[in-house]
Amino acid sequence: MIRFILADLRKYWLGSAVVVLIVALAVALGVAVTLQERALRLGSARAADKFDLVIGAAGSENQLVLSSVFLQASPLPLMDGRVLTQLASDPRVAWAAPIGFGDSFMGYPIVGTTTALVNNLADGLAEGKVFAREGEAVIGASVALKLGDQIKPMHGAAEEGGHTHAELAYRVAGRLKPTGTAWDRAVLVPIQAVWHIHGMGHHDEAEVERNHDAHGEAAEAHEHHAADPDATISETWDADVPGLPAILVKPKSIADAYKLRQQYRAGTTLAVFPAEVLTRLYATLGDAKRVLFAVATGSQGLVAASVLLVTVMHVGQRRRQIGALRALGAPRRALFSIVWLELFVLVAMGLAAGFALGYAAALAVSGMVASGSGVSIPVNFARDDIGFAVALLAFAALISSVPAVLAYRQSPASALRG
Amino acid sequence: MLSLTLSDISVSYPGLATPALEIDRLAIPAGAHVAITGASGSGKSTFVNIVTGLERARQGRIDWSGTDIAKFSESRRDRWRAEDVGLIMQDFHLFPGLSALENVLLPARLSGAASAEIIGRGHDLLKRTGLQRPQQRIETMSRGEMQRVAVARALLRKPGVIIADEPTASLDVESGEAVGSLLLELAGQEESTLIVVSHDTRLTDRLSRKVTFNMGRIVSDTGRMERAA
Numbered sequence: 101m102i103r104f105i106l107a108d109l110r111k112y113w114l115g116s117a118v119v120v121l122i123v124a125l126a127v128a129l130g131v132a133v134t135l136q137e138r139a140l141r142l143g144s145a146r147a148a149d150k151f152d153l154v155i156g157a158a159g160s161e162n163q164l165v166l167s168s169v170f171l172q173a174s175p176l177p178l179m180d181g182r183v184l185t186q187l188a189s190d191p192r193v194a195w196a197a198p199i200g201f202g203d204s205f206m207g208y209p210i211v212g213t214t215t216a217l218v219n220n221l222a223d224g225l226a227e228g229k230v231f232a233r234e235g236e237a238v239i240g241a242s243v244a245l246k247l248g249d250q251i252k253p254m255h256g257a258a259e260e261g262g263h264t265h266a267e268l269a270y271r272v273a274g275r276l277k278p279t280g281t282a283w284d285r286a287v288l289v290p291i292q293a294v295w296h297i298h299g300m301g302h303h304d305e306a307e308v309e310r311n312h313d314a315h316g317e318a319a320e321a322h323e324h325h326a327a328d329p330d331a332t333i334s335e336t337w338d339a340d341v342p343g344l345p346a347i348l349v350k351p352k353s354i355a356d357a358y359k360l361r362q363q364y365r366a367g368t369t370l371a372v373f374p375a376e377v378l379t380r381l382y383a384t385l386g387d388a389k390r391v392l393f394a395v396a397t398g399s400q401g402l403v404a405a406s407v408l409l410v411t412v413m414h415v416g417q418r419r420r421q422i423g424a425l426r427a428l429g430a431p432r433r434a435l436f437s438i439v440w441l442e443l444f445v446l447v448a449m450g451l452a453a454g455f456a457l458g459y460a461a462a463l464a465v466s467g468m469v470a471s472g473s474g475v476s477i478p479v480n481f482a483r484d485d486i487g488f489a490v491a492l493l494a495f496a497a498l499i500s501s502v503p504a505v506l507a508y509r510q511s512p513a514s515a516l517r518g
Numbered sequence: 519m520l521s522l523t524l525s526d527i528s529v530s531y532p533g534l535a536t537p538a539l540e541i542d543r544l545a546i547p548a549g550a551h552v553a554i555t556g557a558s559g560s561g562k563s564t565f566v567n568i569v570t571g572l573e574r575a576r577q578g579r580i581d582w583s584g585t586d587i588a589k590f591s592e593s594r595r596d597r598w599r600a601e602d603v604g605l606i607m608q609d610f611h612l613f614p615g616l617s618a619l620e621n622v623l624l625p626a627r628l629s630g631a632a633s634a635e636i637i638g639r640g641h642d643l644l645k646r647t648g649l650q651r652p653q654q655r656i657e658t659m660s661r662g663e664m665q666r667v668a669v670a671r672a673l674l675r676k677p678g679v680i681i682a683d684e685p686t687a688s689l690d691v692e693s694g695e696a697v698g699s700l701l702l703e704l705a706g707q708e709e710s711t712l713i714v715v716s717h718d719t720r721l722t723d724r725l726s727r728k729v730t731f732n733m734g735r736i737v738s739d740t741g742r743m744e745r746a747a
């Protein structure tokens with residue numbers, strides 16, 4: 101019987117291949133959507149996990165999270181530098197690190213911050229040491245530079261027509277271990293150096309630059325200031341800290357986290373739990389997700405219907421062959437099995453290929469996201485997927501039984517009629 | 519060896535003024551070699567369908583050596599036919615992609631009846647039909663060779679009756695002659711009853727009895743005349 105089925109499939113190999121292909125494509129679409137949606141959710145949740153509490157100036161919560169967690173450049177409003185001074189001495193705070201953006205190097209965002217963040221962001225350094233002087237930088241795991249390489253900061257991003265700062269070139273002093281977040285693509289430098297380049301902080305010009313935004317839209321008013329690469333950095337904050345776009349805060353306990361958020365939500369500042377903001381973002385994306393799933397399910401339904409149509413017609417064409425087999429003494433259940441198995445094997449092959457294809461597609465998308473943003477989004481099958489596969493197989497078994505029943509009911513007398 | 523007794527058979531199709539087949543009585547003794555002839559549309563294939571149980575008889579008896587298959591259910595008729603009837607059809611109904619031997623064994627395999635003995639018999643039958651290469655793919659064979667494979671397949675399970683519907687109609691004269699000889703020879707050796715439906719007189723003339731149909735009715739029967747004489 102197996103030989104007979106194989107011979108049959110060989111005879112109709114083109115049609116069989118098309119059936120396998122369209123089933124595979126429809127399944128791949130569903131699998132890719134499912135896997136990618138889950139990967140995106142898990143990956144970004146994991147990326148946000150690193151950051152318990154983010155404080156910024158009053159404004160958009162989403163923008164604050166996107167800029168600080170995913171390093172997506174957007175002009176953030178600045179908050180008073182005294183917030184950092186306050187947080188640094190708050191007993192509920194384990195550490196608080198300011199971050200300042202605006203410069204980039206070879207497409208990698210340069211983030212001004214303090215050793216507190218460098219020490220806590222990853223599981224330590226993969227090589228080198230933490231920056232100690234204004235001219236030193238620590239790079240994320242996937243930045244394609246070596247220890248000792250020079251980094252000439254570019255103001256803004258190159259695509260936006262930024263210009264190179266000539267005042268200071270950083271030297272790579274250390275590299276962090278991978279974190280699977282956007283920060284793997286970041287170049288971390290002392291925030292003091294950023295201030296000096298832009299002429300802020302510890303200088304009289306601080307007044308002039310009060311309104312300088314991190315993105316440098318006020319380019320005309322932009323003055324450059326020489327900085328000393330060998331100056332040691334100081335991380336004790338006096339009252340004269342310049343305006344800051346965001347501060348990453350590690351509270352000592354969950355209760356402290358809620359209290360801090362409460363306190364800094366008022367007035368001119370904004371405090372958010374990134375994980376919570378992301379959850380809300382996903383909720384608003386839920387409709388798009390449902391549309392995608394509906395499209396995937398719809399295409400699977402269409403494919404099921406067309407496969408059914410093709411095979412029913414096919415059984416019609418083979419009326420005489422099936423009748424002859426019965427006339428020659430093949431029992432009806434054998435004919436049922438043959439037709440059922442033929443179709444089921446094809447659809448099952450399509451399913452397997454579809455899962456492989458969907459997985460590959462999801463991996464490809466993840467790879468693109470990872471190289472673009474640094475956020476590693478893990479593509480994994482979950483227990484639910486087994487259920488999905490079993491449901492599809494059961495559906496395939498059901499679909500296959502339609503032409504099989506037709507074959508079962510085929511009159512054997514037709515074999516003799518011309 | 520099976521004998522056949524038909525009585526009160528009448529088969530009608532919607533849209534046909536007269537029955538496609540109407541037989542009050544027909545007896546074929548066990549081991550007889552009978553030709554059924556008649557013009558196209560005279561009811562010959564209907565006759566084959568009825569006596570092999572491919573089609574259900576709504577009335578009358580189809581008595582094969584004491585077993586009335588008209589009373590059988592569809593599955594029961596299938597099983598009976600698989601065991602007791604060797605069927606040969608005009609268009610061979612062989613399956614491309616399989617070898618000659620695989621084709622001979624296919625129905626038995628699908629019925630779960632392909633014992634070692636049956637497989638050995640398959641080899642033997644192919645040899646007796648004059649085919650040298652049991653592994654040859656069926657689609658590479660000539661039409662005459664194909665029909666010989668079909669004959670071997672029909673005989674595989676030692677059926678009590680061999681029924682052939684126009685076995686030579688799609689063959690050239692020479693191959694038709696050879697297949698006719700083979701049928702007669704093997705039916706004799708196997709001691710099977712043989713019923714050959716054909717309007718090929720070269721074939722029907724070689725059988726001892728000839729039953730002629732016209733418009734569904736038996737219009738002449740050499741066997742009955744002999745007995746009457």
Ligand SMILES: Nc1ncnc2c1ncn2[C@@H]1O[C@H](COP(=O)(O)OP(=O)(O)O)[C@@H](O)[C@H]1O
Nearest residue numbers: 531532534538557558559560561562563564565
């Ligand atoms: N399923 C059917 N429905 C209607 N008419 C049929 C059917 N099968 C056969 N017939 C008619 O019955 C008559 C006998 O057909 P058949 O037994 O095939 O003749 P033969 O084999 O002698 O050529 C023909 O007129 C044919 O058209």
Ligand SMILES: [Mg+2]
Nearest residue numbers: 562563564684
């Ligand atoms: Mg006919």
